[in-house]
Amino acid sequence: MRPPVYGLLAEFENPTALAAAARRVRERGYRRVEAYSPFAIEEVNEALGLHHNKLPFIVLCGGILGGLTGYFMQYYIAVWDFPINVGGRPLHSWPSFIVITFELTILFAAVATVLGLFGLCGLPMPYHPVFNVPRFAFASRDRFFICIEASDPLFDRHETAEFLHSLAPREVSEVAH
Amino acid sequence: MSSDRQPIPPTRPTGHQIIAPGHTFATVSDKISSIVLTRRTPLYWFIPFLIASALLMVFLVAVTALLVRGVGLWGIKVPVMWAWAITNFVWWIGIGHAGTLISAILLLLRQSWRNSINRFAEAMTLFAVACAGMFPLLHLGRPWLFYWLFPYPNTMNVQPQFRSPLVWDVFAVSTYATVSALFWYVGLIPDLATLRDRARNRGARIIYGILAMGWRGAASHWQKYETASLLLAGLATPLVLSVHTVVSFDFTIAILPGWHSTIFPPYFVAGAIYSGFAMVLVLAIPLRAMYGLQDLITMRHLDNMAKVMLATGEIVAYSYIFEAFISWYSGDKYEMFAMWNRMTGPYAVTYWTLIFCNLVFPQILWVKKIRTNVVWLFIVSVDVLVGMWLERYVIIVVSLHRDFLPSSWGIFHPTIWDVATYVGTLGLFFFLFFLFIRGLPMISIFEVRTLLPQAEVAEVEQ
Known part of the structure; x- marks a missing residue:
C-alpha cells in the first residue's frame, strides 16, 4: 500500500543544526532518512551512517578494463592485424604501447567515475517528490533539510511530525508524492 | 569514508581570509x-564579445581558405x-594545463583558496584544448x-602505427x-541546480533543470559526489x-638536433603550467574588476x-640554461650548432x-609589491604568454630550418594566413569564454560556500 505522503521535511538554518538533527533522527531509530544541503557536510554523512561507497570499486574496474583494452588493442593491431616489419624489429614492441595503455586507463576510469556517480545517485532524475515543497528551492542556496520518508517502519504522520518539531526546525512540512 | 579518518573533508576551509568577510x-x-x-x-561584456566574434569570423575565413x-x-x-x-x-x-592543475592538483593538495578560481580556469582549459585541437x-x-x-575496422585494411608519438598524441589529447x-x-x-532553483524565467529553468539532471543536494549524493571529485582529480x-x-615526445623521439633531448618532458610540463597561470591571470584580473568580484577572487x-608562475618560471629558466649547457657538454657538433644557431643565427x-620574456622580466615577481599590483601582474602575464609562444616557435622553426645537411637548409616566412588562423583561434577562445561567463556561474558557488566560516559544524553537547 502506498503511504499518503512521501515523507516529512524539516528545515534548518545552519549545518550545525542539521548535523545535530540528523544524529537525533538516527538515535530515534529512523533509517529511511535523507538530508539535503547546499554543500557536502561530513558530519551529516557520519550522523546518517553513510559509510559505504561502491564508486572507488567501479572506477578501479573501469581503469583495469581501460588498461587491458589499450594494451591488447595495440598488441592485436601491431602483431596480428596489421604487422609492419621494420628491419626485423620485434612486432610486439611493448615500450611503445605504454603511452596509449596509460591514456586509455585514465579515460575509461574517468568515464566510469562519472557514469558510476550518475548510476549510484540515480541521475538524471526528472521528478522527485521533495521538490513539491516550495521552500525546498532553498536547499541549493542557504537552507538545510532533513526528510524522514513514509516508507520507514517507524513513520507515523503525527508522531514523526511532533518529533521533528522537537528538533527546533524553522518549519516542518509534509512532502506530497 | 570511514569514521576513523580525520573528520576534515577536502573542501573544508583552512583560512577564512580567502573570501572577504561579511558573506553568507x-x-x-x-x-x-x-x-x-x-x-x-553589461556593455563591457558585449564589446569584448563582439571583438571575439569578429576574430572568430577571421578564423572561419582562414579555415575555409585552407580547406x-x-x-x-x-x-x-x-x-x-x-x-x-x-x-x-x-x-x-x-595554457589549458593550468586549469587542470588548479582544479585537480590543488584539490588533492587541499589548497582551498582554489575554490573561487577553479571553475573559470577549467573552462579556460576546455576552450584552450578546443583551440589546440584545431591546429593538428x-x-x-x-x-x-x-x-x-583512430584504429577502426576499415576497407583499406590499414591501421595506425602505434610506435609513432603522433598517434600517442591523438590519444593523449583526446583523452585530455x-x-x-x-x-x-x-x-x-x-x-546548475542552484541556477535552476533561482531562475525566474521559465526557459532558463528548463535548460538549467535538464543540465542539473535533478540534483537535489542529498547527503547520500554529496558523499558519492565528493568521492567522485577526488577520484577525477x-x-x-x-x-x-x-x-x-606526450606532446614533448612529438619532438624528443625524433633525432633532430635541438629536439632529441631527455630534458623535454619536465621542461614542457613546467612551461605549460607557467603559461597557463599567465592566462588565468590575464582572464581573472579584468573579470574581477568588471564584475566586482574582488571579494571572491582576492x-x-x-x-x-603569481608565486606558482614564478616557481614554474624558475624551472623553465633552469631548463633553458641546462639545454644550452648539455648541448655544449655533449660534444656533439650538430647539437652545438643547433644551440649556436638559435643564439646567433637568422632567428x-x-x-x-x-x-627576456620568460627568464629575465618575470623575475620582478620576486617583489611582493609587484605580485599584489594588478597592472604589473597583467603585464608580466602577457609577457609570459608571448615568451612561451616564442619558446615553441624557437624549438620548432629554428630547429627544423637547419638540420644535419646544409644543402637542405631553408628559412621560414609566415604568411597572412598563418597569422589569420592563429588570431582566429584567439577569437574562438574568447568567444567561447564570454559565452561561458554569460551563461554559467564563473565561480563555483557550492565550493565557495564551504570557504565561509559558517560552513563549519560547531561541536555540540550530545
Missing part, C-alpha cells in the same frame, strides 16, 4: 548566480613543415579524414579533452602531466598564482626575446 551562504549564491540570471548584460586551397596557403615548406600550426598547438594546450587537425591537409588517426569536459560538467552540477593529475610529456589568489632575435 545566501549572499555568495545570489552574487554569483545574479551575473547569469538577473543582472543586465579550399590546402596547407600550402601557410608559409610551411621544406624543411620547415610544422611552423606556426604546431607552435600554436603546443602553446594552447600548455587543420595541419593534416585533409582534415575531413581525421578519423583515420574528454576528461576535462567530464570534470568540468560534474563540477557544475550542484551550481586523482585521475586528471597524472593525465595532465602525461599530456605535455589579492591572495592573485599573489598565490637570434626570437631567441633573445624569448629569454
Whole structure:
C-alpha cells in the first residue's frame, strides 16, 4: 500500500543544526532518512551512517578494463592485424604501447567515475517528490533539510511530525508524492 | 569514508581570509548566480564579445581558405613543415594545463583558496584544448579524414602505427579533452541546480533543470559526489602531466638536433603550467574588476598564482640554461650548432626575446609589491604568454630550418594566413569564454560556500 505522503521535511538554518538533527533522527531509530544541503557536510554523512561507497570499486574496474583494452588493442593491431616489419624489429614492441595503455586507463576510469556517480545517485532524475515543497528551492542556496520518508517502519504522520518539531526546525512540512 | 579518518573533508576551509568577510551562504549564491540570471548584460561584456566574434569570423575565413586551397596557403615548406600550426598547438594546450592543475592538483593538495578560481580556469582549459585541437587537425591537409588517426575496422585494411608519438598524441589529447569536459560538467552540477532553483524565467529553468539532471543536494549524493571529485582529480593529475610529456615526445623521439633531448618532458610540463597561470591571470584580473568580484577572487589568489608562475618560471629558466649547457657538454657538433644557431643565427632575435620574456622580466615577481599590483601582474602575464609562444616557435622553426645537411637548409616566412588562423583561434577562445561567463556561474558557488566560516559544524553537547 502506498503511504499518503512521501515523507516529512524539516528545515534548518545552519549545518550545525542539521548535523545535530540528523544524529537525533538516527538515535530515534529512523533509517529511511535523507538530508539535503547546499554543500557536502561530513558530519551529516557520519550522523546518517553513510559509510559505504561502491564508486572507488567501479572506477578501479573501469581503469583495469581501460588498461587491458589499450594494451591488447595495440598488441592485436601491431602483431596480428596489421604487422609492419621494420628491419626485423620485434612486432610486439611493448615500450611503445605504454603511452596509449596509460591514456586509455585514465579515460575509461574517468568515464566510469562519472557514469558510476550518475548510476549510484540515480541521475538524471526528472521528478522527485521533495521538490513539491516550495521552500525546498532553498536547499541549493542557504537552507538545510532533513526528510524522514513514509516508507520507514517507524513513520507515523503525527508522531514523526511532533518529533521533528522537537528538533527546533524553522518549519516542518509534509512532502506530497 | 570511514569514521576513523580525520573528520576534515577536502573542501573544508583552512583560512577564512580567502573570501572577504561579511558573506553568507545566501549572499555568495545570489552574487554569483545574479551575473547569469538577473543582472543586465553589461556593455563591457558585449564589446569584448563582439571583438571575439569578429576574430572568430577571421578564423572561419582562414579555415575555409585552407580547406579550399590546402596547407600550402601557410608559409610551411621544406624543411620547415610544422611552423606556426604546431607552435600554436603546443602553446594552447600548455595554457589549458593550468586549469587542470588548479582544479585537480590543488584539490588533492587541499589548497582551498582554489575554490573561487577553479571553475573559470577549467573552462579556460576546455576552450584552450578546443583551440589546440584545431591546429593538428587543420595541419593534416585533409582534415575531413581525421578519423583515420583512430584504429577502426576499415576497407583499406590499414591501421595506425602505434610506435609513432603522433598517434600517442591523438590519444593523449583526446583523452585530455574528454576528461576535462567530464570534470568540468560534474563540477557544475550542484551550481546548475542552484541556477535552476533561482531562475525566474521559465526557459532558463528548463535548460538549467535538464543540465542539473535533478540534483537535489542529498547527503547520500554529496558523499558519492565528493568521492567522485577526488577520484577525477586523482585521475586528471597524472593525465595532465602525461599530456605535455606526450606532446614533448612529438619532438624528443625524433633525432633532430635541438629536439632529441631527455630534458623535454619536465621542461614542457613546467612551461605549460607557467603559461597557463599567465592566462588565468590575464582572464581573472579584468573579470574581477568588471564584475566586482574582488571579494571572491582576492589579492591572495592573485599573489598565490603569481608565486606558482614564478616557481614554474624558475624551472623553465633552469631548463633553458641546462639545454644550452648539455648541448655544449655533449660534444656533439650538430647539437652545438643547433644551440649556436638559435643564439646567433637568422632567428637570434626570437631567441633573445624569448629569454627576456620568460627568464629575465618575470623575475620582478620576486617583489611582493609587484605580485599584489594588478597592472604589473597583467603585464608580466602577457609577457609570459608571448615568451612561451616564442619558446615553441624557437624549438620548432629554428630547429627544423637547419638540420644535419646544409644543402637542405631553408628559412621560414609566415604568411597572412598563418597569422589569420592563429588570431582566429584567439577569437574562438574568447568567444567561447564570454559565452561561458554569460551563461554559467564563473565561480563555483557550492565550493565557495564551504570557504565561509559558517560552513563549519560547531561541536555540540550530545
